[in-house]
Amino acid sequence: MPENDPTPSEQSETAERFNQARTAQALALLEDYTEMIDDLIRDHGEARVTEIASRMGVTHPTATKAIARLKREGLAVSRPYRGVFLTEAGTRMAARVRTRHRVVVDLLLAVGVPGEAAKLDAEGIEHHVSDDTLHAFEAFLRARGQV
C-alpha cells in the first residue's frame, strides 16, 4: 500500500467513487472476521481457528492468515494453539459491524426483499454502507416502525 497521495484531489468524481468502493472492500475481511470471532466467543466462550474457518467457508490456513492480519492491525490477540480474542478496538469494530448488519437486513426486509435474499445480499452490501446511509436507514426504519 503506497503511502503517497493516491488521491490527488483533482481526481474525477467517478474515480473517487471507485476508490472509495475499493477501500471499503479492503476493510470487509477484517470486519467479517471480527464479527465472527465475537459471535463465537458469545456462543462458545472461545473462538478457535478451525471453527472460524468452518463458519467463514475457508480452509484453516486461510483463517490463520486472516487472524494474523487482525493481530497486525491491533484488532485481535492470540497465542499459539490457544483461541483468538478481540482487543478493545476489535470489540468495538464487532459491535459496530453487528449493528450495521442488523440494520441492513431490516431495511431490506422493510422495502420488501424476501427473507432469504435479504440475508444473502446483506453480507455483501453492509460493507459499503457509510455512516450517513446507515443513519438514513435507521431513520427510515424508525418512521416505518411507528406507523
Place this chain on the structure above:
Amino acid sequence: MPENDPTPSEQSETAERFNQARTAQALALLEDYTEMIDDLIRDHGEARVTEIASRMGVTHPTATKAIARLKREGLAVSRPYRGVFLTEAGTRMAARVRTRHRVVVDLLLAVGVPGEAAKLDAEGIEHHVSDDTLHAFEAFLRARGQV
C-alpha cells in the same frame, strides 16, 4: 480458481453467505469496466485505455490488465493502439449493470439517503444486489412513485 466442488452442499449457511459475497466481488470488476466502456462509447464514440483508467481511478497498465480479462471472458474486443469495444455479451452486461445501478441509487434516495452518500455507496452496494432484491427494489419504487 479450483474447479473442484467448493460447495460441498453440507456447508454451513453462514459459509454459503460468505462464499456468495466473494463470488459477487469477483464479478464486480468486470461489471464496472463493461459499464464504463459502454458509457465512454456513448459519450465519445470510443473507449480508450487512458480514459478508462482515468475514470476508474487506476493507472493505465491496471486498466490494460482488466481489459485483457474482459477479452478473455468474451466481453470485449480490442486491437493494439485502437479503442476497446464490447461484444454482444459485454453490451448485455453493461445494460444490466446500468439498470441495476440506477435502481439502487433511486432506492437509496427513496428511503432518505442523502444524494452524495447514495452515489458513493451505490458503487459498492450494487454488486451485491441479487435479482430477487432488485425486483423488490423496483416494486418498492413503483409503489412509492404512484403515491
Place this chain on the structure above:
DNA sequence: GCACAATTAAAGCCATGGCTACACTTTTGT
C-alpha cells in the same frame, strides 16, 4: 502415560488487482 486423533501452524503455490519503469506506437504541431 502413551499412542492416536484432532487442531494448529508453517511453507509455498496461484490468481487478482494494484503499482512503476521502460519501450514502442500514434498523433500533433510547426
Place this chain on the structure above:
DNA sequence: ACAAAAGTGTAGCCATGGCTTTAATTGTGC
C-alpha cells in the same frame, strides 16, 4: 516531414486472499 507529446503496451514488483501439503502441538481414550 519529422520531432515532440500523448497514448499504449509489456515486464516485473508487491500484497491479498484463496488453496494444498507437511510438520508440530494439544488433548483424549484406553
